[in-house]
Amino acid sequence: MKQRLYPVKMLHLFNRLSDKGFVFLTYTKPINHAMLNRIMFLILTLSLCLASCKQEGSTSSSNDISSIAGMEQVYSKYKETPSVTTAKEVITGINKEIANPERSKSEKLSLIEQGYKISKDNKLSGSVISFLYPLIKDAPNSADSKDRLYELTSIMFQSNKTAAASVLAAGFKSKYPNDDRNQTLQSKGAISADTIDQYLATLGSQIFVNPDLNGLNRKASIDYIDACQAYALVNVNNDKAPENLYKAAEVAKSIRSVGKALSLYDWILEKYPKFEKAPTTLFIKGFLIENELGNDALAKEVYEEFLQKYPENDLVDDVNFLLENIGKSDEEISKMIEAKQQSK
Numbered sequence: 503m504k505q506r507l508y509p510v511k512m513l514h515l516f517n518r519l520s521d522k523g524f525v526f527l528t529y530t531k532p533i534n535h536a537m538l539n540r541i542m543f544l545i546l547t548l549s550l551c552l553a554s555c556k557q558e559g560s561t562s563s564s565n566d567i568s569s570i571a572g573m574e575q576v577y578s579k580y581k582e583t584p585s586v587t588t589a590k591e592v593i594t595g596i597n598k599e600i601a602n603p604e605r606s607k608s609e610k611l612s613l614i615e616q617g618y619k620i621s622k623d624n625k626l627s628g629s630v631i632s633f634l635y636p637l638i639k640d641a642p643n644s645a646d647s648k649d650r651l652y653e654l655t656s657i658m659f660q661s662n663k664t665a666a667a668s669v670l671a672a673g674f675k676s677k678y679p680n681d682d683r684n685q686t687l688q689s690k691g692a693i694s695a696d697t698i699d700q701y702l703a704t705l706g707s708q709i710f711v712n713p714d715l716n717g718l719n720r721k722a723s724i725d726y727i728d729a730c731q732a733y734a735l736v737n738v739n740n741d742k743a744p745e746n747l748y749k750a751a752e753v754a755k756s757i758r759s760v761g762k763a764l765s766l767y768d769w770i771l772e773k774y775p776k777f778e779k780a781p782t783t784l785f786i787k788g789f790l791i792e793n794e795l796g797n798d799a800l801a802k803e804v805y806e807e808f809l810q811k812y813p814e815n816d817l818v819d820d821v822n823f824l825l826e827n828i829g830k831s832d833e834e835i836s837k838m839i840e841a842k843q844q845s846k
Contacts, residue, residue: 727762733746
């Protein structure tokens with residue numbers, strides 16, 4: 503899927519949002535076309551002065567990965583000759599199906615369970631981590647949640663993802679203070695639950711040290727994103743959880759990790775629908791889907807969902823503008839804007 507940031511559309515949207523009091527990142531260097539694309543991408547790292555305050559599809563296919571169209575051969579190959587290579591092929595297919603917007607939440611959860619088992623059987627720690635997160639997030643009170651949280655924390659330490667692991671370890675101790683395994687986690691570098699906010703703030707400040715071409719330190723940014731996710735995972739009911747997820751999504755956008763940003767926005771919208779920035783979150787989600795993923799149909803659904811949920815929001819006019827011009831070229835948009843100006 504291709505990136506489609508149209509300068510005319512972006513500049514027009516920039517002017518509309520500026521008039522409403524949005525505060526944007528500013529640049530002092532001359533702006534070329536490449537920088538314009540970058541600016542317009544970072545524009546949606548919105549520090550709001552105003553306006554701050556899926557429908558699940560279904561499919562007739564089975565939750566069993568062996569019956570998913572296109573995966574029968576891959577899964578059969580894995581069952582016949584299980585190996586890291588064939589396991590990775592199956593996991594790639596599972597991740598593709600999980601990302602399919604037409605799959606229901608229950609179907610996705612089943613696929614995640616199967617992906618987790620295959621990853622664990624083949625000692626693919628990175629995949630184990632990616633599957634454990636949604637399993638814990640979507641079933642925090644399940645019988646397996648405590649052991650899975652401990653497993654996730656341990657793997658994060660082993661994988662040198664210390665920032666997230668430290669936050670998870672502090673959360674594990676707060677949730678399960680009498681668990682004997684706390685001592686093991688504490689010995690690996692856990693922090694006190696009382697200092698997590700300051701810890702996140704310190705991590706956040708590091709993303710501006712030794713920045714790359716995107717204006718941020720990529721490694722520090724990933725550490726910050728991971729830590730914010732970890733915070734939300736172990737502090738589900740804390741008011742700071744959605745705010746930390748939102749900040750993490752802003753950073754993910756800025757380092758051009760669109761998939762991660764979208765997953766964080768979905769986390770906010772699903773778990774914290776009353777969060778004051780939920781409307782903005784949905785708006786940015788639709789914008790990224792249209793202009794970064796190039797999926798006009800899905801973006802249209804998101805924009806229409808916005809209008810249905812937030813008919814009085816300050817961003818309604820801007821969503822209508824995006825809907826009117828979805829899929830249009832710069833030339834078409836320019837002509838439309840000129841025609842409207844001449845008719846005034």
